[in-house]
Amino acid sequence: MLIEKVVIRKMKMDLKFPFQTSFGTLQERLFLITEIYSGDHVGYGECVVSSNPYYSEETVSTAFSIIKEFLLPLILGKDVQHPDDVNKLFSRIRRNNMAKSAIEGALWDLYAKTQNKSLAEVIGGQKSEITVGVSIGIQETKEDLLNKVEESLKQGFKKIKIKIMPGKDIEYLRSVREKFGDIPVMADANSAYTLDDIELFKEMDDLNLIMIEQPLAHDDIVDHAVLQNAIKTPICLDESIHSVEDARKAIELGSCKIINIKIGRVGGISESIKIHNLCLQNNIPVWCGGMLESGIGRAHNVAITSLSNFTIPGDTAPSTRYWVKDIIKPEITMNEEGHIQVPTTPGMGYEVDLDTLEEFTLETNEFTIDSLIPSN
Ligand SMILES: O=C(O)CCC(=O)c1ccccc1C(=O)O
Numbered sequence: 013m014l015i016e017k018v019v020i021r022k023m024k025m026d027l028k029f030p031f032q033t034s035f036g037t038l039q040e041r042l043f044l045i046t047e048i049y050s051g052d053h054v055g056y057g058e059c060v061v062s063s064n065p066y067y068s069e070e071t072v073s074t075a076f077s078i079i080k081e082f083l084l085p086l087i088l089g090k091d092v093q094h095p096d097d098v099n100k101l102f103s104r105i106r107r108n109n110m111a112k113s114a115i116e117g118a119l120w121d122l123y124a125k126t127q128n129k130s131l132a133e134v135i136g137g138q139k140s141e142i143t144v145g146v147s148i149g150i151q152e153t154k155e156d157l158l159n160k161v162e163e164s165l166k167q168g169f170k171k172i173k174i175k176i177m178p179g180k181d182i183e184y185l186r187s188v189r190e191k192f193g194d195i196p197v198m199a200d201a202n203s204a205y206t207l208d209d210i211e212l213f214k215e216m217d218d219l220n221l222i223m224i225e226q227p228l229a230h231d232d233i234v235d236h237a238v239l240q241n242a243i244k245t246p247i248c249l250d251e252s253i254h255s256v257e258d259a260r261k262a263i264e265l266g267s268c269k270i271i272n273i274k275i276g277r278v279g280g281i282s283e284s285i286k287i288h289n290l291c292l293q294n295n296i297p298v299w300c301g302g303m304l305e306s307g308i309g310r311a312h313n314v315a316i317t318s319l320s321n322f323t324i325p326g327d328t329a330p331s332t333r334y335w336v337k338d339i340i341k342p343e344i345t346m347n348e349e350g351h352i353q354v355p356t357t358p359g360m361g362y363e364v365d366l367d368t369l370e371e372f373t374l375e376t377n378e379f380t381i382d383s384l385i386p387s388n
């Protein structure tokens with residue numbers, strides 16, 4: 013695949029609802045879409061950054077400059093045989109995983125299209141449909157939360173994830189258990205607690221949560237091991253895992269029993285597959301996390317979830333949960349059983365709606381071999 017042209021779009025899409033987590037509230041998504049051109053094909057990727065460095069240290073501006081100054085010079089004008097080739101080229105650049113992933117993901121889509129195969133097929137996906145969960149942001153009151161849970165169950169979601177923060181945790185979760193009984197429910201703390209809260213987590217054991225996601229610091233696996241030893245509820249790591257090496261160490265330390273894989277957080281689809289395979293060997297189930305993606309990032313998430321060890325429903329809700337209008341056609345839909353069909357058409361399996369893409373584009377930047385700026 014001769015990389016002839018790369019387009020980076022700065023995008024803005026308004027969420028249907030404000031999404032509150034322990035690190036802040038998101039109402040609009042500012043992110044990047046990448047387009048890679050080769051011959052008759054174009055591959056699409058999404059850089060799942062935000063405008064602020066609250067979930068991860070990357071932002072729209074840092075990702076844009078890393079892509080422009082360091083990643084594009086490594087691929088423009090080159091003949092890339094396989095997306096894994098760029099992971100080797102990118103390995104010298106430390107971290108900046110969401111930036112790397114935006115390029116790598118577009119190359120995977122492009123690669124699958126040139127092979128005339130679906131993205132799920134070229135990565136070795138085995139499932140024809142995936143089971144879907146929903147992530148519910150922090151609500152003002154318990155009643156609001158109970159209403160959201162009820163609505164989500166009616167829509168067919170097979171896992172209910174509830175965001176928690178100090179003051180809005182055990183009582184909120186207990187009210188859900190009391191009202192809805194034995195439903196598949198979990199909590200996500202986004203690093204809002206420390207080991208000083210260990211008694212709270214011991215109490216939560218009574219609630220039989222499927223898991224507690226990222227209770228402690230975003231960069232920790234040591235305290236998580238202490239906590240996991242002290243409680244029965246499985247801990248799932250999100251923010252702490254950036255690579256297959258991080259996953260190996262966390263598994264060895266006993267820091268978690270489940271891992272949330274986000275393609276952007278770990279630097280791409282290839283690294284996601286490595287983590288998936290390592291977890292499979294170690295009996296650690298995985299599931300696909302979400303970053304409130306547009307349809308393009310979401311399509312990539314659907315494809316990786318077709319791998320066999322994605323046995324827990326992911327945060328891969330359909331387009332209509334987030335957007336009045338998505339940038340792909342058809343939009344991603346979920347049936348009443350809480351399933352999304354894995355597309356079998358070439359590439360990510362959804363067409364990009366070019367008019368809608370344009371409507372939500374703030375800025376378009378085109379790069380060819382001639383437009384490269386010098387890099388170190
Ligand atoms: O529906 C989704 O896309 C998942 C939403 C979600 O939980 C989330 C959204 C933004 C940043 C972090 C997280 C998280 O999983 O911690």
Ligand SMILES: [Mg+2]
Nearest residue numbers: 200225226250
């Ligand atoms: Mg999370």
